[in-house]
Amino acid sequence: MNIPGYTHGTPEVARSPVTLADFDRMKQSVLFGDDDIAWLRRSHDIVADQVEPILDVWYGFVGANAHLLASFTDPKTGAPLGEYLAAVRRRFGRWILDTSRAQYDQAWLDYQHEIGRRHHRTAKNLTDGATSTAIVPFRDLFALVFPITFTLRPFLASRGAAPEEVDAMYAAWVKSCLLQVTLWAHPYVKDGDF
């Protein structure tokens, strides 16, 4: 499946400024262990089967909040950019699968930095040739971890997993999102402060 702009694992992606050794320490800080890798992978088939309805919920949330939808609008007209929304959505769907596959190796780490660049003014709009706002504001990046994971939970619970398994998959998703958004935030952070 070819997804335009999805460059994970290709030579187009630059090396992450964060090393795998740094990332290992970050995992310790968020209590992310091998069990979380296992729980994410346990969630893979569950979420893979429901990618579109999950994205419907997430896009519904963004669409219902003007200050979030702003990152997908043309700042001159205020109108949402349908093609941009659709292009990002295809990669967002793939992100669900990649998060649950949990192959958090160098290629994955590098691509997280690329995702960060695409949120930041460094490279926002570039991949899709969009005419949208210059940056996704930092202030909303981590806040969205809650609604993204909270609304995922019913999907995790909808395929017969036991309540304690749903809890474990949910916790692994929360930790993974905190780690990923931290990596995405790198371009926003002052030199030397990361």
Place this chain on the structure above:
Amino acid sequence: MNIPGYTHGTPEVARSPVTLADFDRMKQSVLFGDDDIAWLRRSHDIVADQVEPILDVWYGFVGANAHLLASFTDPKTGAPLGEYLAAVRRRFGRWILDTSRAQYDQAWLDYQHEIGRRHHRTAKNLTDGATSTAIVPFRDLFALVFPITFTLRPFLASRGAAPEEVDAMYAAWVKSCLLQVTLWAHPYVKDGDF
């Protein structure tokens, strides 16, 4: 109770660069509503009664991770700075109470920015005259939201609240921490990117 360096609500604290209107939108992003205020306040008496054991758990976690404890050590000797750890701990205890009181007004907003400055190289060590590292690295700030709240949960559950009440208090704490750490991160973020 006089806590050295606890300047919440005093003229020593500068105005936050984030406005209450900004903060209202951030609350929408994290799904933080009036019900969360109520659940945080419901948790107040529960956590107020257990501040020291909660801090024991949190300090135990930091102490068990050299890369976290580093922010409380003397970089020349690598030795933990006992007085610095103790001074921060008293304010950390007060932070538990302030978070659960949930009076998230202008004075509170201003003090969150001050807390951020004290994590960042702008003002780290200054309050306590400590000889520690120059900055708490950005990479660990949001990661710690998980262990802080996850280890708080048994304390929330230890005073007879129903499981769904514990869930609601826990979720309110997670959201509040995401909001607060976002405010704390302001000094780390490049001008114009917040």
